[in-house]
Amino acid sequence: MTLNLEPINPPIIIPPAGGPFNYTVTLGCDSSSYALFDFWTDLTLPDGQTMGPLYVRPNIFLAPGRSIFRQLQMYVSTWAMPGTYEFHGYLGDYPDSVRAEDSFTFTKQPLGGGTAGPGQAYITISGWDKTESHLLPDWGGGETTTNSYQLQLGNAPEPFNPETVFHFSLPSDGNVQLLIYDLSGRLVATLLDRFMAAGAYGEAWDASQMPSGMYLARLMTQDGTRTERCMLVK
DSSP states (O other): OEEEEEESSSSOEEOTTOEEEEEEEEEEOOSSSOEEEEEEEEEEOTTSOEEEEEEEEEEEEEOTTOEEEEEEEEEEOTTSOOEEEEEEEEEEETTTEEEEEEEEEEEEOOOTTSOOOSSOOEEEEESSSSOEEEEOOOTTSSOOOGGGOOOEEEEESSSBSSEEEEEEEESSOEEEEEEEEETTSOEEEEEEEEEEOSEEEEEEEEOTTSOSEEEEEEEEETTEEEEEEEEEOO
């Protein structure tokens, strides 16, 4: 089996305010027999901590000479620890056997002053079959508790065509609506309308049926409302 993790447009430098980057994953079977294996990843932080597994995909079946290709996106939040991260991928029988692996690095630039901020640090991975968000440990080395979340909303890529992912965090459990409006105030999409637990999330919007232009994303919760502009450019 072969595994190739390849960042697009390296080197990957995440700005102080956070942001996304794209990378590709290629899984291959170069033997003369069928392969059944798991794929998983983990992340080594600038202070040496390793968190994972992330984005586990079990029981992948490949015929001889065949491969799977995916283009994925990782979003790194504003309050993530600054420094160099190492992102690892593995093929094998999770968690006991690794038969192929690969990795790449990316760097998160610090906010002004270089100190930890008040917001929740997290990453979001999207592009395979679902979007997953994972908390990052706080800068002191302990796990950040859910009551340190703040109500936040942003999207990436921005501008986008035709899909973007809205990244948001919820400080408490409750009913959540994530709605999209055009600039005339017309509701054009309801992405979420349900009860959700406190945490960090990502929700994709496929705007392939919408005309180019500016839209408003509105996140409404019991803790308040956040509205962000997003630009669809076709």
